[in-house]
Amino acid sequence: MLISAEARAVFVHVQKTGGVTVERHLRSQLPDAEVLRERHAPLTKALQRRPEIADFYVFGFVRNPWARLVSWWSMVDHWHRNGAGAPIVARQQARAAAGVVADDAAQDPMRGLTHQRNKFWQAVAGYGSFERFVLEGPAEWPRLRTPQVAMLSAPGREADFVGRTERLDTDFAAVCERLGVEPPPPGRRNSSGHGHYTDYYDDRTRQVVADLFAPDVERFGYRFGD
Known part of the structure; x- marks a missing residue:
């Protein structure tokens, strides 16, 4: 705010x-x-x-x-798949050595460390799939x-x-x-980069979001x- x-x-x-x-x-x-x-x-x-x-x-x-829930899931999933468990500074150095343009978390080590320590980000990454994120996440996280x-x-x-x-x-x-x-x-x-949001849903998850929101x-x- x-x-x-x-x-x-x-x-x-x-x-x-x-x-x-x-x-x-x-x-x-x-x-x-x-x-x-x-x-x-x-x-x-x-x-x-x-x-x-x-x-x-x-x-x-x-x-x-x-679309909003897909964006939320994709943001955390991207962070997780790009080495969330690795030390941020080490990942930044490795990417620089390889000539790879780093993502925001790698460019800002403190931001990446904040995400590592954020229980919500860790929990969302732990769902492992968009389906579980939709079916289980709302019950566990009011946001x-x-x-x-x-x-x-x-x-x-x-x-x-x-x-x-x-x-x-x-x-x-x-x-x-x-x-x-x-x-x-x-x-x-x-x-x-995650494609159209409709591709992430089946009938069940689609209805869950319709009911929640x-x-x-x-x-x-x-x-x-x-």
Whole structure:
């Protein structure tokens, strides 16, 4: 979550919705931008801790829930398959010697070490398959079963603007105009390399996600295959 008292704005960072791109740009445009320690705090918790932001402009982004879970799984699986168990610095040195361009974790040893020590990342990597991730993960990790709409609402208060990852460039440009800052240039965001999300599902896992995120499907009109 990012707060700017000067812009009187709150960005609720829902995981796997393009929030890193949004956060990075806002920090470059808003000198007083403050990223809360609990980066993915829901609006309810933020209002409890910082009641002075109650009348700030609140915004965030959502994503097709089926695509979002595939993105989440693929991120951790990629990290795991690229040597999560090996010392990060040693892996960085080996890749450099081989002339391989390192991934983000290898470029930033501390980031990689943080992931090694993160129980959630370790647990997700331990599922071993996307099917187990979907069938078992939500029961064990609340963040995997929390509807996005719940992140962006609180008793008596909802986000003023909810954009979509699927049209991040135009929706974020609208937010920037509202805040009086320059939008980032339209461009290619991080490519996934994991193929189309629909290929990861069977009938059972598809329905599990539909049930878990029914509030998102109903509120934002998402459909499997969009």
